[in-house]
Amino acid sequence: MARGIFVTGTDTDVGKTAVAVALVRRLVAAGVRVGVYKPVATGNAADAAALWEAAGRPLTLDQVCPQVFPAAISPPRSAAAAGTEVDAALLSRGLEPWTRGFDAVVVEGAGGLFSPLADGVSNADLAGMLGLPLVVVDAARLGAIGRTLATVTAARARGLAVAAVVLSQTTWLDEKAHADPASPWRIAHDSRADLAAALAPLPVGMLAHRAGAIEPPFDVVR
Ligand SMILES: [Mg+2]
Incomplete structure (x- = not known):
């Protein structure tokens, strides 16, 4: 299991990204090699880009956020609107690149703790699977x-x-x-x-x- 934390919220738009970025900056300043991961995003990859910049651009932006869907609604509905679906297995598998060569990883979920990330997978489910x-x-x-x-x-x-x-x-x-x-x-x-x-x-x-x-x-x- 990776060392790290899963940043979640009581709701959407409560300031998760700003908190995740502040936590990443503190770790970087302490000399920690920190990875950053946003399992899925909708609307744009702005959160992932902010995390990536704060961490000093480790790996690639695509590895920070492997799944982005255009409509700024819940990931499963945004994926459906784009004629596809969220890759549920990739939500947890996407953490793997950040478990080698890093001391810790900061993960930012999407929406609130019980908001859906994929059909049948909430943020709480993923945090449990990742063990963070x-x-x-x-x-x-x-x-x-x-x-x-x-x-x-x-x-x-x-x-x-x-x-x-x-x-x-x-x-x-x-x-x-x-x-x-x-x-x-x-x-x-x-x-x-x-x-x-x-x-x-x-x-x-x-x-x-x-x-x-x-x-x-x-x-x-x-
Ligand atoms: Mg955010």
């Missing part, structure tokens, strides 16, 4: 506590290990509005603190919009 612990990402906005606890609880009920939680700020926040408890900044920071208390000793971080690093820093690959 999860980093659960949620958007740093109102509702983060409920969404995150639901996903972490469901992951553990499936027998999946959770390595960390990160709240990802997908939009710019006015950091001057600290005094207002309803400000996005305060909601995000209070949610992070509440989740850290509820999930201790699990690390719970926050990635500010366009920031380079998760705070507080933690290592998810050991």
Whole structure:
């Protein structure tokens, strides 16, 4: 089994790629030879390209993401719209090039934990097959506590290990509005603190919009 992590989300568009890129950069800075893998993408290969650049362009972009389908909808429906289907076996087999010559691999799923990757294969199924612990990402906005606890609880009920939680700020926040408890900044920071208390000793971080690093820093690959 490869060392690494599987970055998943409470939903689609919650900031998984930004978190995966920040984790890759931290590993690269620590001298870790890090591979990156996006099992399937729809719409475009922008996530895969961002991961590839962050890792220093290892192997090829096609090996980062072997399956890309044009319509920006779920992979099985996007593949069907293109007159084909997701290669379910390739979802796990595509990790193999990243298990040789690398110290760790950062995998980014597609959609949320229970979103489909292929007919009958969810992100949770693939994470289990790959044997990788999860980093659960949620958007740093109102509702983060409920969404995150639901996903972490469901992951553990499936027998999946959770390595960390990160709240990802997908939009710019006015950091001057600290005094207002309803400000996005305060909601995000209070949610992070509440989740850290509820999930201790699990690390719970926050990635500010366009920031380079998760705070507080933690290592998810050991
Ligand atoms: Mg993404």
